Amino acid sequence: MKIKNFLVYLGLLLPATGSAQRPADLANPLVNTVKPRFDFFAAASLPYGMVALGPDTHHGDLWNAGYRYNDPYILNFSHVHNTQTAGIPVMPVVGPCKALQGLQASKCRLSHKGEVAKPGYHKLLLEDYGITAELTASQRTGFHRYTFPAAKEAHVIMDLTAALGPVKMLWGYARKKSNREIEGYSLMAPTFRRKKNCTVYFVARFSKPFDKLSFWGASATDSTAQELVNGTLTSDRKAGVYASYYNLKKGAQVLLQVGISFVSMENARMNLDKEMPDADFEKAVARAKQAWNDYLGRIEVSGGTRKQQVKFYTDLMHTAIGRRISEDVNGQYIDNTGPVSIVRNVPLTSKGAPAWHFMDADGLWGTQWNLNILWSMVYPDYGNDLAQTFLSYYRNAGVLARESWGGALCYVMVGDQTTPLLAALMQTGQSRFNKEEALAGAYKNAFPGGIRDRAGYEAGNKPGGGGIDWYLQYGYVPYEISSRGDGFHRGGTAMTLEYAYQDWCIAQMARSMGKNEVYGPFMKRAGYWRNVYDPSSGYMRPKDTLGHWLKPFDPVATANSGGFATPGFIESNAAIYSYYVPQDIKALIQARGGAASFIENLEARFKSATGTGFAAEHGAHGWAWVDYDNQPGCHMAHLFSHAGAPWKTQYWVRQVKELTFGDTTVSAGYRGDEDQGQMGALSALMALGLFDVQGLADVGPSLEITSPVFSKIVFHLPNNKTFQIRTRVPAAGVDDTYIQSVLLNGKLWNRFEFPFSRFANGGTMNIALGPEPNKAWGTRK
Known part of the structure; x- marks a missing residue:
């Protein structure tokens, strides 16, 4: 033309279309809430806010808990909804108080009549009680507004030792500070991922003086029972408090503000005083909405359909709820890496605000194909918060972290997932951290004594499941790693491929810093993917310490090989991991028979996966030829461009966007595990028509162009x-x-x-x- x-x-x-509405009007927190993760739903919250205030309908799990849209009852409203932290449940009721009988005793039928859920605000009718509950938040404070019916008695319950989501509580404490104020804490037990205790402190401030305040603790004769406690405080393995109001008139309102902190009750009060200077609920809602418009509005879209706009801003919203700040307004945060907890400080700006945010953050496994790109493009402040958080562990605990929960090093998934983010921020000119420190931390992780010693969730003193020593010895991680160490995800072939990409990222960091003595050796290691590529089968294939290929071998799961992952791989299989060479796609294409053969085989995989929506059922990843439910294959549709057929990338990206991520109903939208906003970020990038298979980690990075929907x-x-x-x-x-x-x-x-x-x-x-x-x-x- x-x-x-x-x-x-x-x-x-x-x-x-839709040009009159702001982004926060379009985003819909209810999308895909039928079977969500505990940390998934967060309407009454700010971007990356410490507080995520919302209703809970089910507890006891991570992947199927929190607010489930089709559940029959609401159990409570709680303030912390993270992958491994939870806390401070509240439940308003009318009639006789049943707080001592547990959350189930005070449950209320879940009604969606008149429900409003928008970023920064949630409104629900507690139909059994006739109470209208409205919720909003600042970064570190939750704000409730309860409108009551005429009632002889009403109560606001705080069960401080109730199990919430995947978290159990060891101890609770509360005391009366005035006739309108309570303070206390909940002590969280360790979890499978978070190996140490963690405390969340609170100060709860009511707009209306209590008519009565009651405390309870554990029974002296029955460890499972609870009983009322005389006095003005409780401290026990079973503990809670409830505020009572009598003879309320119809329309009476009780406003409740709850400041939290992971450091102390004093800091919780400071957070509350700083962020909620008055009791004006409408102003708080307006501030929350503005915060979301500021975040979402960094990318303005018009055109397309309303459904596409709703999904796009919902996707962007998800990118800001999977990780949450954990430092207080004065910059203090808890470091739980050593034998005792230490209060540390984030540096403050000239205005007295934290210069960066210390994050409670799940790992970065696979974020090179979603969040790293989006952060580098438009949200580098948030990407740098993650980088600074993980680098702080390197300074204080000696290891560049890959996950942070409750101020403790955690070991989700495998490898050194932070290095691709550091590289992307550096190569795009967006880094705000010390580059020398970043390279030193990444370098240490690439050898024994670093994070790559550890397989998934391997937290012992003598880790071996990561196999980095074998990687250096053999040029790959042998199949026998599956029997070494005590962690999970010990798939040697997958580890080899991920380590090789991470080594390439280190090489790119070194090259941009002029450190050729690091660049050369790590570029050599970036080619170790060839050591697990089997030309006879055309797939990446497990190999043992003697150099023998694993037999029998199938690229996808069979009845005998298990569906979560096939031998040698991590939450996937050879069919998908055989495309995991982002650092050298041209060489991979040649190794797999050249461009024509590569395109033909890849397209056959996508055609076969159309009927499944290009996604496996969560936990059945080993069976899939294409799987946009999980991280290892999130780049596959974009590979056609690199083989010389960009029109096929345009076609298949659009198909995945519509079939896998296009829905906006409560039961669909992400086809499984949304995983801290990663799939939201990928869906957003597909809608925008921009991507990068290399995760923007190369020197002089490029953005790949596909077809935008707007x-x-x-x-x-x-x-x-x-x-x-x-x-x-x-x-x-x-x-x-x-x-x-x-x-x-x-x-x-x-x-x-x-x-x-x-x-x-x-x-x-x-x-x-x-x-x-x-x-x-x-x-x-």
């Missing part, structure tokens, strides 16, 4: 510049799957990727879309 005609074509602008996208960049993408189709209703031509800053662009620096410096991209592939576009080297 000639430039003149292209510009005329772009000038046929269509009115944008007619206009405006990125508000960290340097106060903007990058705009505009797309047009020949006529309304015409299929817009395929890229016909691209103008980058007014000039024709015929490559499927463009330098990240062009994006970061601001500019425009105009994309003409159509119903038929233009096989000439995007193939220029």
